[in-house]
Amino acid sequence: MSTTVFPFDPARTTLTAEQIALFGERGYHIQHGVFSDAEIAAINAAADRVIAGEYDKGQPPDCRMDRMEPVDLIKLDNTWKADTTMANAVLTPRLGHLAAQLIQAPGIRMWHDQLLDKPAHGGRVVTYHQDWAYWQMIKECETVTCWIALDDVLPESGPMVFLEGTQKLGIWTLPMGITGNDAQKPTLPADFKTREVPVIIPKGSVSFHHGLLLHGSDRNFSATRRRALVSHVMSTECTYRPGQDHMNNWKMQEQPDCPLPGEKFHGPQFPPMWPVRAA
Ligand SMILES: O=C(O)CCC(=O)C(=O)O
Numbered sequence: 001m002s003t004t005v006f007p008f009d010p011a012r013t014t015l016t017a018e019q020i021a022l023f024g025e026r027g028y029h030i031q032h033g034v035f036s037d038a039e040i041a042a043i044n045a046a047a048d049r050v051i052a053g054e055y056d057k058g059q060p061p062d063c064r065m066d067r068m069e070p071v072d073l074i075k076l077d078n079t080w081k082a083d084t085t086m087a088n089a090v091l092t093p094r095l096g097h098l099a100a101q102l103i104q105a106p107g108i109r110m111w112h113d114q115l116l117d118k119p120a121h122g123g124r125v126v127t128y129h130q131d132w133a134y135w136q137m138i139k140e141c142e143t144v145t146c147w148i149a150l151d152d153v154l155p156e157s158g159p160m161v162f163l164e165g166t167q168k169l170g171i172w173t174l175p176m177g178i179t180g181n182d183a184q185k186p187t188l189p190a191d192f193k194t195r196e197v198p199v200i201i202p203k204g205s206v207s208f209h210h211g212l213l214l215h216g217s218d219r220n221f222s223a224t225r226r227r228a229l230v231s232h233v234m235s236t237e238c239t240y241r242p243g244q245d246h247m248n249n250w251k252m253q254e255q256p257d258c259p260l261p262g263e264k265f266h267g268p269q270f271p272p273m274w275p276v277r278a279a
Pocket of ligand 1: 116126131145147158159160215216217228230
């Protein structure tokens with residue numbers, strides 16, 4: 001079993017002022033060619049190993065939701081703990097550098113990752129939601145979701161759909177169940193101008209969205225899998241606010257170096273991604 005490293009060249013992940021301003025307006029940014037085809041093949045091989053229960057780091061991901069019959073969505077959380085190639089991919093400074101520029105943060109830490117595998121002719125609806133609504137234990141909404149396409153995303157393969165600009169509405173709705181059958185759109189203020197933007201991107205591209213942007217996705221109607229590796233990240237300035245339950249709350253309590261209420265997130269549950277530390 002080999003592990004893959006992802007070399008970093010800041011020139012390839014430096015954004016223009018216009019791209020950063022557009023993220024502020026629209027709530028999302030698409031960066032093409034972040035990972036090469038060979039790198040995506042290596043990530044997919046690692047993802048299949050983790051799904052099969054092979055962990056080169058000697059421990060499982062924090063959470064597995066892939067044991068239902070029929071399997072309609074494979075969802076694993078914190079695969080970075082289980083596999084070195086997965087860790088190298090979701091923690092790469094390529095993502096950290098891009099996310100830091102988009103939310104103008106001095107540094108970026110991992111919040112958690114997710115491997116999402118929607119099977120062909122299947123998969124679930126992901127109800128429209130805002131990520132930060134589920135992450136109220138992060139006091140400041142300085143979060144970005146970096147969604148790495150592991151397959152070419154087609155209009156019929158259940159792409160994410162963004163409701164452009166909705167990050168400006170603040171906290172909106174919290175669906176009761178995030179996955180299921182409910183594709184219903186939230187009712188927005190009548191005078192609020194938005195449009196639906198399906199994220200149709202080739203594998204290796206990465207879609208970035210703000211923690212308050214409303215988004216969801218449909219089932220996969222295509223004949224191929226729709227896989228994504230998602231790196232949910234936050235500013236290094238973000239602080240812990242107890243209250244809402246989340247996998248990360250109980251996982252971080254298992255570590256000796258765990259943030260106390262009001263402290264900045266730190267410790268092994270939240271690895272730093274940016275800036276790059278000297279070796
Ligand atoms: O991949 C999907 O269909 C939804 C993913 C999502 O909601 C997210 O990564 O925030």
